[in-house]
Amino acid sequence: MASTTTTTTLPAAKAAPSAAHGRTRGPAAPLIQIEDLKVDYLSSRGPVRAVDGVSFQLRPGEVLGLAGESGSGKSTIAQAILRILQPPAVITGGHVRFDGRDVLEMSDEELLAFRWRDVSMVFQSAMNALNPVMTIGEQIVDVILAHENLSRKAARARARELLEVVGIEANRIDSYPHQLSGGMRQRAVIAIALALKPPLMIMDEPTTALDVVVQKEILAQITELREQLGFSIIFITHDLSLLVEIADRIAIMYAGQIVELAAARELFTNPLHPYTQGLMSSFPALTGPRVKLAGIPGSPPDLRKPPSGCRFHPRCPKRMPICDTVVPLLAEAQPDHWVSCHLYPESTPVGAPAGARHAIEGAAR
Amino acid sequence: MSSTTIETPTVASPTAPDSGNVMEIRHLTKRFPVGGLFDKREVHALEDVSFTIPRGQVVSLVGESGSGKSTTARVLARLIQPTSGQILYQGRDILKEEPRRASLHYRNEVQMVFQDPFGSLNPAHPIKYLLERPLKIHKTVRGSAATQERVEELLDTVGLQPGAEVKEKFPYELSGGQRQRVAFARALAVEPKVLLADEPVSMLDVSIRIGILNLMERLKEDNGISFLYITHDIASARYIGDQTNVMYAGRMVESAESRELIDAPAHPYTKLLLSAVPNPHAGLRTDQEIVRGEIPSLVNPPAGCPFAPRCPHVMPECREAMPGITHIGPRHWVRCYLHGPGDDRAAMATSPAAAG
Numbered sequence: 001m002a003s004t005t006t007t008t009t010l011p012a013a014k015a016a017p018s019a020a021h022g023r024t025r026g027p028a029a030p031l032i033q034i035e036d037l038k039v040d041y042l043s044s045r046g047p048v049r050a051v052d053g054v055s056f057q058l059r060p061g062e063v064l065g066l067a068g069e070s071g072s073g074k075s076t077i078a079q080a081i082l083r084i085l086q087p088p089a090v091i092t093g094g095h096v097r098f099d100g101r102d103v104l105e106m107s108d109e110e111l112l113a114f115r116w117r118d119v120s121m122v123f124q125s126a127m128n129a130l131n132p133v134m135t136i137g138e139q140i141v142d143v144i145l146a147h148e149n150l151s152r153k154a155a156r157a158r159a160r161e162l163l164e165v166v167g168i169e170a171n172r173i174d175s176y177p178h179q180l181s182g183g184m185r186q187r188a189v190i191a192i193a194l195a196l197k198p199p200l201m202i203m204d205e206p207t208t209a210l211d212v213v214v215q216k217e218i219l220a221q222i223t224e225l226r227e228q229l230g231f232s233i234i235f236i237t238h239d240l241s242l243l244v245e246i247a248d249r250i251a252i253m254y255a256g257q258i259v260e261l262a263a264a265r266e267l268f269t270n271p272l273h274p275y276t277q278g279l280m281s282s283f284p285a286l287t288g289p290r291v292k293l294a295g296i297p298g299s300p301p302d303l304r305k306p307p308s309g310c311r312f313h314p315r316c317p318k319r320m321p322i323c324d325t326v327v328p329l330l331a332e333a334q335p336d337h338w339v340s341c342h343l344y345p346e347s348t349p350v351g352a353p354a355g356a357r358h359a360i361e362g363a364a365r
Numbered sequence: 366m367s368s369t370t371i372e373t374p375t376v377a378s379p380t381a382p383d384s385g386n387v388m389e390i391r392h393l394t395k396r397f398p399v400g401g402l403f404d405k406r407e408v409h410a411l412e413d414v415s416f417t418i419p420r421g422q423v424v425s426l427v428g429e430s431g432s433g434k435s436t437t438a439r440v441l442a443r444l445i446q447p448t449s450g451q452i453l454y455q456g457r458d459i460l461k462e463e464p465r466r467a468s469l470h471y472r473n474e475v476q477m478v479f480q481d482p483f484g485s486l487n488p489a490h491p492i493k494y495l496l497e498r499p500l501k502i503h504k505t506v507r508g509s510a511a512t513q514e515r516v517e518e519l520l521d522t523v524g525l526q527p528g529a530e531v532k533e534k535f536p537y538e539l540s541g542g543q544r545q546r547v548a549f550a551r552a553l554a555v556e557p558k559v560l561l562a563d564e565p566v567s568m569l570d571v572s573i574r575i576g577i578l579n580l581m582e583r584l585k586e587d588n589g590i591s592f593l594y595i596t597h598d599i600a601s602a603r604y605i606g607d608q609t610n611v612m613y614a615g616r617m618v619e620s621a622e623s624r625e626l627i628d629a630p631a632h633p634y635t636k637l638l639l640s641a642v643p644n645p646h647a648g649l650r651t652d653q654e655i656v657r658g659e660i661p662s663l664v665n666p667p668a669g670c671p672f673a674p675r676c677p678h679v680m681p682e683c684r685e686a687m688p689g690i691t692h693i694g695p696r697h698w699v700r701c702y703l704h705g706p707g708d709d710r711a712a713m714a715t716s717p718a719a720a721g
Contacts, residue, residue, distance in 0.1 A: 211429035244645035284604035295575030
């Protein structure tokens, strides 16, 4: 972690992408702002930096996709935002500003109010996120009563409403999780996350365990709910093709850092970072000519000893000498399109050795 | 981003029409008993499944979880015993010849690769031990020098270099993709003719998957291995599969050359499956059929087509009996009344050799 750099300007969508969905909010006031977030996992052999200087912000109503492979730090970011990281994971730097307050400085009471009321989360294994010995109704009522001064009867009425909102018949309120199919359970988990109508939901791989047909239904449901209720989503997944359909903007993570951030369509049609380009050539298309794909050689780095300079350089087909030593900055190489790669002069910090920016023949072979 | 067009796969070597298929599966049925003494019920995991694996081709099985894909592979690997049906391997009726358990010879020639490379490799042993074992059990090489040479050669085949270094490592020292390559090396150790690959890439990172699929393609081309590739990812079936079979609720509902299946799907379920795949390249697909629901319970299922409860085109006859096979192209058949009642006997002859 030689030179961690604090980006002064934050990548944000200038043209409010939510406008396309009928909401016209001012360009100001991001809902949540993450600045230079750092998370370490403490180990006997020294700290492992799982999230290294990540910054982004989210507007009200926006869906931000966070994509990356396992170990890229995407789930760790989600847990850091809610401050539910368990030791040995420790937040070692940065800010998470929500509504003018820094989440990282909240007291325990403030956190209790913040979690679920301001930000709720749909976890990766939603199948197991439900308590198997409580009915789904009880589990929703629990959440409501923990945060709101309501009678049990009123809370139960709310729970019925919530189930209908997510497409479960209200008379299933007394069902136990095992009586529901995978897709229904996922809907129930979303109902719990919606219980307090938070302005932001974090969804960590919400459809990964589901079949494609059910996945499609859940995604359609999420999109519909967002249009009705107007909440924002941080949608975490490894499935880039899915993000292109649901997200307004996408951030690509690699080895604990955001390497590219742009509007979903733009990122898909014009990927700038060689890693993103590699990802795009990693999933076979359903239509068009059958072409041989290359994927990305090598495997993601061991974060106990991350590569120097750009962390992607050992796998990069466009590697240059500068990449071995100088850490690139996440910079706006094209309007609203942020990338962290020395191929784009904006990414190279001022004062870096000149003349090192030419391609190495046969790099990463 | 390299892009060289894959050549059209050559159809099974034109020898005797019967030997075009390395495996032929006929009317395979598997029922698992569930329930207690007074409540005898059965899970119909596989119902009348027939298909062929042509020599040197990749046959894909796609479908949702619970559709019977993995059960099919496990029956073919002889890990579970089918309730009824025939498995013809190289023309031999192996369920008849080896009724109780498979011979060493069969297990040698038909190998399986599992989904989870973290669970399928014994963590207590170095890679070389994992690869030596099949060599010793099946006595394919003799002498320790020859064994070590073969181990390194195997690692080289699956793209793990340098073999001399990799073989000393333990599974935990390898990434998921590398482990899955070891799993392939282990299966290859005994020089199999058929590899049954059960979701071999679904647990791997996106950037690694293509490498494994390309490895399978290479093993097919260079070593002439036939594959049964099981996946829920229909796009990857199109990428490496020569023929793709679609399964639903224990039944095989459609089979076609992989590209044709996607370009001209005939069964309403295949259409549903295709419309659900996230496809950023698309924007063209207009025939989206909105169907809700999930795979029905396989415990004592009602008669008729299992897709009938969800099918947008359901007709009265669909609820009475499962239709037979209707051929709608040289290598394309479907079991759906929309295309005809089908012919039950046709289930026997579904091979491209027989149909084409």
